[in-house]
Amino acid sequence: MKSFTGMTSWFSDMQLKEEIRAIVRAAKEASRFLSDVSSKVKDDALKRMAEGLTKNGSFLKEENQKDIQSARADRLSPALIDRLTLTDSRIAAVADGLMEVAKLPDPVGEVTRMWRRPNGLLVGRMRIPLGVIGIIYEARPNVTADAAGLCIKSGNAVVLRGGSEAIRSNMAIARILQKALKDAGIPEAAIGIITTTDRKAIAEMLTLEDDIDLIIPRGGESLIRMVAEKSRIPVIKHYKGVCHIFVDESADLAMARTICYNAKVQRPAVCNAMETLLVHEKVSKAFLPEMAEEYRKAGVELRGCERTRKVLPDAKRATEEDWYAEYLDLILAVRVVKDIDEAIEHIARYGSMHTEAIVTKDYAHAQRFLKKVNSSTVLVNASTRFSDGFELGLGAEIGISTTKVHAFGPMGLEELTTQKFIVYGDGQIRS
Amino acid sequence: MKSFTGMTSWFSDMQLKEEIRAIVRAAKEASRFLSDVSSKVKDDALKRMAEGLTKNGSFLKEENQKDIQSARADRLSPALIDRLTLTDSRIAAVADGLMEVAKLPDPVGEVTRMWRRPNGLLVGRMRIPLGVIGIIYEARPNVTADAAGLCIKSGNAVVLRGGSEAIRSNMAIARILQKALKDAGIPEAAIGIITTTDRKAIAEMLTLEDDIDLIIPRGGESLIRMVAEKSRIPVIKHYKGVCHIFVDESADLAMARTICYNAKVQRPAVCNAMETLLVHEKVSKAFLPEMAEEYRKAGVELRGCERTRKVLPDAKRATEEDWYAEYLDLILAVRVVKDIDEAIEHIARYGSMHTEAIVTKDYAHAQRFLKKVNSSTVLVNASTRFSDGFELGLGAEIGISTTKVHAFGPMGLEELTTQKFIVYGDGQIRS
Numbered sequence: 001m002k003s004f005t006g007m008t009s010w011f012s013d014m015q016l017k018e019e020i021r022a023i024v025r026a027a028k029e030a031s032r033f034l035s036d037v038s039s040k041v042k043d044d045a046l047k048r049m050a051e052g053l054t055k056n057g058s059f060l061k062e063e064n065q066k067d068i069q070s071a072r073a074d075r076l077s078p079a080l081i082d083r084l085t086l087t088d089s090r091i092a093a094v095a096d097g098l099m100e101v102a103k104l105p106d107p108v109g110e111v112t113r114m115w116r117r118p119n120g121l122l123v124g125r126m127r128i129p130l131g132v133i134g135i136i137y138e139a140r141p142n143v144t145a146d147a148a149g150l151c152i153k154s155g156n157a158v159v160l161r162g163g164s165e166a167i168r169s170n171m172a173i174a175r176i177l178q179k180a181l182k183d184a185g186i187p188e189a190a191i192g193i194i195t196t197t198d199r200k201a202i203a204e205m206l207t208l209e210d211d212i213d214l215i216i217p218r219g220g221e222s223l224i225r226m227v228a229e230k231s232r233i234p235v236i237k238h239y240k241g242v243c244h245i246f247v248d249e250s251a252d253l254a255m256a257r258t259i260c261y262n263a264k265v266q267r268p269a270v271c272n273a274m275e276t277l278l279v280h281e282k283v284s285k286a287f288l289p290e291m292a293e294e295y296r297k298a299g300v301e302l303r304g305c306e307r308t309r310k311v312l313p314d315a316k317r318a319t320e321e322d323w324y325a326e327y328l329d330l331i332l333a334v335r336v337v338k339d340i341d342e343a344i345e346h347i348a349r350y351g352s353m354h355t356e357a358i359v360t361k362d363y364a365h366a367q368r369f370l371k372k373v374n375s376s377t378v379l380v381n382a383s384t385r386f387s388d389g390f391e392l393g394l395g396a397e398i399g400i401s402t403t404k405v406h407a408f409g410p411m412g413l414e415e416l417t418t419q420k421f422i423v424y425g426d427g428q429i430r431s
Numbered sequence: 432m433k434s435f436t437g438m439t440s441w442f443s444d445m446q447l448k449e450e451i452r453a454i455v456r457a458a459k460e461a462s463r464f465l466s467d468v469s470s471k472v473k474d475d476a477l478k479r480m481a482e483g484l485t486k487n488g489s490f491l492k493e494e495n496q497k498d499i500q501s502a503r504a505d506r507l508s509p510a511l512i513d514r515l516t517l518t519d520s521r522i523a524a525v526a527d528g529l530m531e532v533a534k535l536p537d538p539v540g541e542v543t544r545m546w547r548r549p550n551g552l553l554v555g556r557m558r559i560p561l562g563v564i565g566i567i568y569e570a571r572p573n574v575t576a577d578a579a580g581l582c583i584k585s586g587n588a589v590v591l592r593g594g595s596e597a598i599r600s601n602m603a604i605a606r607i608l609q610k611a612l613k614d615a616g617i618p619e620a621a622i623g624i625i626t627t628t629d630r631k632a633i634a635e636m637l638t639l640e641d642d643i644d645l646i647i648p649r650g651g652e653s654l655i656r657m658v659a660e661k662s663r664i665p666v667i668k669h670y671k672g673v674c675h676i677f678v679d680e681s682a683d684l685a686m687a688r689t690i691c692y693n694a695k696v697q698r699p700a701v702c703n704a705m706e707t708l709l710v711h712e713k714v715s716k717a718f719l720p721e722m723a724e725e726y727r728k729a730g731v732e733l734r735g736c737e738r739t740r741k742v743l744p745d746a747k748r749a750t751e752e753d754w755y756a757e758y759l760d761l762i763l764a765v766r767v768v769k770d771i772d773e774a775i776e777h778i779a780r781y782g783s784m785h786t787e788a789i790v791t792k793d794y795a796h797a798q799r800f801l802k803k804v805n806s807s808t809v810l811v812n813a814s815t816r817f818s819d820g821f822e823l824g825l826g827a828e829i830g831i832s833t834t835k836v837h838a839f840g841p842m843g844l845e846e847l848t849t850q851k852f853i854v855y856g857d858g859q860i861r862s
Contacts, residue, residue: 130836374466379853385861393546410852423813424797
């Protein structure tokens with residue numbers, strides 16, 4: 001016989017499951033409506049969402065303050081509290097983002113190709129929404145609005161499950177967005193929010209493969225691994241970014257310095273920052289000392305291979321672990337390689353398939369690097385920091401996939417759609 | 432303390448895991464080589480594979496006979512034994528298939544789009560192989576060669592795990608294909624075959640997310656559900672095909688009869704055969720009796736709704752389950768609907784998102800059906816039987832996806848690739 005506590009917990013588990021299933025089922029129903037809504041109505045909803053956030057700034061900040069107070073009471077780190085905090089300018093940025101998404105072309109209904117078969121059938125592929133997207137994320141409350149906006153624009157319903165630290169902020173944002181949907185004539189359930197902070201909610205969500213079409217986890221590696229392991233629903237994973245720049249023998253060294261400085265220093269804590277610098281041995285003496293001086297001024301710690309340390313005796317000794325490291329900090333691993341092939345080999349062995357760049361004047365080397373390096377973004381003579389949905393021209397970004405299925409690299413609105421086959425016939429049958 | 436038997440089983444489990452990991456790791460290594468192999472070399476390998484199967488026909492049939500004898504001893508069904516059997520003509524068909532795949536354009540390296548950013552960056556998307564594809568399948572030994580051919584052509588390594596009933600046939604085919612790869616200068620490990628018939632092999636395979644990029648199960652629904660549930664690797668699922676044809680008020684009724692006959696009778700056991708016929712009430716009397724007479728001659732059993740049975744009193748009464756049924760047999764559910772919207776509603780409620788068709792002369796209805804029905808293939812005035820990679824012009828088919836992530840509908844060579852971003856710069860940095 002179950003103890004009383006056991007029964008209570010069993011009942012509350014059942015209640016939790018039912019609550020989540022109801023939210024997801026309602027989102028599924030709303031997704032059918034949304035898949036056929038005109039661009040005009042969707043864009044109107046996005047504008048109302050932006051206005052709603054701007055108009056309710058004081059309410060949002062009040063709710064956000066409650067999260068911040070709990071976070072302080074729980075002694076969360078200042079970095080985390082900073083990510084959690086909503087200010088007027090952050091709210092304005094989120095609202096601007098929604099207005100920008102409203103201006104983007106609607107991917108739904110686009111016929112990407114069309115061809116005629118010998119029997120006269122005209123066959124095409126038309127973009128349609130995926131259906132229901134589940135977003136599982138950590139502290140940043142802005143994700144609530146960013147992700148919801150991209151999903152609505154691409155005709156998808158969304159089920160949001162944010163971190164418990166931001167629960168009041170997320171709920172406040174979601175209520176404002178739902179009101180905007182309703183005013184635009186779209187069912188509120190198209191933005192579902194899971195308000196329980198119990199971790200079991202995530203596990204339950206991940207079993208609902210008939211109603212959720214895709215899960216996008218946004219957060220640290222442990223969250224992503226947990227989600228990938230438990231999910232029966234396809235997951236877009238964003239693991240780490242161990243990005244490389246290879247400075248080739250023929251590189252314009254001034255350009256190489258500008259690019260390498262930008263890739264490491266401009267924003268070291270993000271996934272498209274450079275983590276390992278590879279330098280052709282023939283230019284190591286000409287390139288590294290001046291580069292190291294620039295890095296020194298910026299406070300970058302260098303960890304070099306033996307050949308690097310011959311040119312830069314002050315650099316720390318790099319260990320095997322350094323080649324795998326995603327520092328997300330002002331630290332850089334440096335390796336001198338004998339040629340482009342050794343650089344490509346190093347990237348294949350230690351890289352994370354995220355973003356790599358070559359700096360070169362050699363046409364053949366540029367083409368070879370682009371062809372042979374199978375990372376999600378490969379650049380010639382440009383900073384790795386461009387590996388970003390906005391910078392590459394997708395108009396928006398819902399995440400960066402480091403696995404190859406469905407999407408690889410920065411994901412925009414198109415990556416929230418799939419394509420069906422449409423066929424125009426005039427009576428064809430199969431023989 | 433473990434019993435002796437316990438220890439033996441523990442050791443053999445470890446051995447099995449090590450064996451599978453070794454095959455998969457070798458395939459991963461080979462996939463790096465294959466991703467950069469020229470079309471010429473891959474096509475040469477495919478031709479050698481075809482020749483090898485043709486030349487070794489007697490050996491293949493001998494090995495196949497051993498499988499057939501075991502199958503008979505195990506009293507497997509005649510249908511299963513038929514699927515298992517290799518004949519000269521079946522071997523020739525598989526070899527022809529490989530020759531056809533050799534003639535298809537190579538998807539790898541194709542730049543599908545390219546655009547310039549305001550800062551001068553030229554950004555494009557280039558097709559690359561997925562890496563390592565795991566195929567888990569049941570009785571048919573032809574899958575061994577078909578799947579391997581498509582994977583090699585698209586630059587992927589493959590790990591094959593066929594059913595235990597066909598183990599000797601599959602091993603014989605794989606050895607011939609591996610020899611062909613070697614002769615063409617491609618590592619044999621690019622076609623890995625798991626020869627243990629222990630089901631634990633599948634479970635082990637499904638955990639190797641770092642080395643296998645995609646799993647394609649081919650077989651019955653229970654196999655697919657088991658794989659989807661256990662896999663940490665993305666899975667392309669092919670669930671059932673409950674395909675509909677809607678005969679609209681304005682349909683050319685002679686065309687409708689030809690199409691509906693073809694879709695049900697030509698090959699009823701396949702997933703793109705029609706399972707439910709929806710008829711506009713205004714043409715039910717003009718259309719159904721003559722259609723029913725044709726079906727009667729072909730031995731098709733009809734199960735109708737009440738309105739159908741008013742026109743066809745001999746039809747059985749359809750139950751709620753019939754609307755969900757994938758008969759794969761000469762049985763057809765028939766429902767009279769009041770208009771196109773009721774037809775679309777029925778499909779959304781009971782369909783499997785596989786393939787649906789409308790027969791109509793009405794331009795607006797044709798466009799509306801194509802837009803509103805979000806199944807993987809939607810046809811106007813053509814048989815559902817065209818939902819097939821070859822028939823739609825993909826040149827080949829590795830499976831049909833009924834889920835939306837990565838691929839939706841028939842999958843050809845392109846669906847075995849992903850796209851990376853390539854970026855041509857001239858010194859750009861981010862500000």
